Amino acid sequence: MIRNIIRKNEWFARRKYTGWGFTPVCWQGWVYVFVAIAPFILLTSFGEVNQTRIVLIVIWAIVVGIDFVDIMIHLPKDERDRIHEAIAERNALWTIITVLAIGVGYQAASGVVEGTLKVDPVILAAIFAGLLAKIVSNVYLDKKD
Amino acid sequence: METKIAYFRNKISMTQEELASKVGVTRQTIISLEQNRYNPSLYLAYKITKSLQQKNIEDVFMLK
Numbered sequence: 001m002i003r004n005i006i007r008k009n010e011w012f013a014r015r016k017y018t019g020w021g022f023t024p025v026c027w028q029g030w031v032y033v034f035v036a037i038a039p040f041i042l043l044t045s046f047g048e049v050n051q052t053r054i055v056l057i058v059i060w061a062i063v064v065g066i067d068f069v070d071i072m073i074h075l076p077k078d079e080r081d082r083i084h085e086a087i088a089e090r091n092a093l094w095t096i097i098t099v100l101a102i103g104v105g106y107q108a109a110s111g112v113v114e115g116t117l118k119v120d121p122v123i124l125a126a127i128f129a130g131l132l133a134k135i136v137s138n139v140y141l142d143k144k145d
Numbered sequence: 146m147e148t149k150i151a152y153f154r155n156k157i158s159m160t161q162e163e164l165a166s167k168v169g170v171t172r173q174t175i176i177s178l179e180q181n182r183y184n185p186s187l188y189l190a191y192k193i194t195k196s197l198q199q200k201n202i203e204d205v206f207m208l209k
Contacts, residue, residue: 078171079186080174081174
């Protein structure tokens with residue numbers, strides 16, 4: 001709803017070289033991000049943080065979170081951008097999985113040596129969640145095309 | 146894939162920016178296409194052919 005009324009997708013671009021997410025590409029984008037973040041600064045900088053303020057911060061976080069996800073989904077991208085993004089994200093994912101697998105292997109091996117099982121459940125959950133995302137994506141794409 | 150995009154674009158005095166905006170891609174994509182570094186989808190190839198006022202896709206895009 002906010003899209004195309006008070007902000008334009010063209011104000012932002014996919015972050016390519018400095019992590020994930022989006023970055024403003026013009027002054028309007030920077031103003032929008034500043035205005036979006038300003039309530040949080042105002043709510044946390046002055047006076048005592050009470051229950052009302054915490055509720056307002058939570059509401060602010062939900063609204064800004066939804067809006068930022070909407071920006072990510074609707075970033076202007078042509079077919080070449082999409083291919084580049086897919087390949088870059090795949091490479092990033094393979095690297096992350098390799099590091100996580102080495103971590104799980106190291107934890108399992110050191111656990112065996114010490115006679116305990118101490119594989120980090122968060123790492124296993126991350127790998128499992130990624131697997132689920134891959135399955136869902138492939139099912140969706142197979143049905144779609 | 147080789148293209149004659151630059152040739153036909155110059156013939157009708159169209160800038161890369163204008164062509165990019167007409168077919169809905171970035172100028173960078175047009176540059177990559179003109180330098181034969183990117184193979185477009187059939188859909189984009191058709192749109193470019195039409196924007197360059199050509200009838201046949203083979204006149205603009207050629208397999209090496």
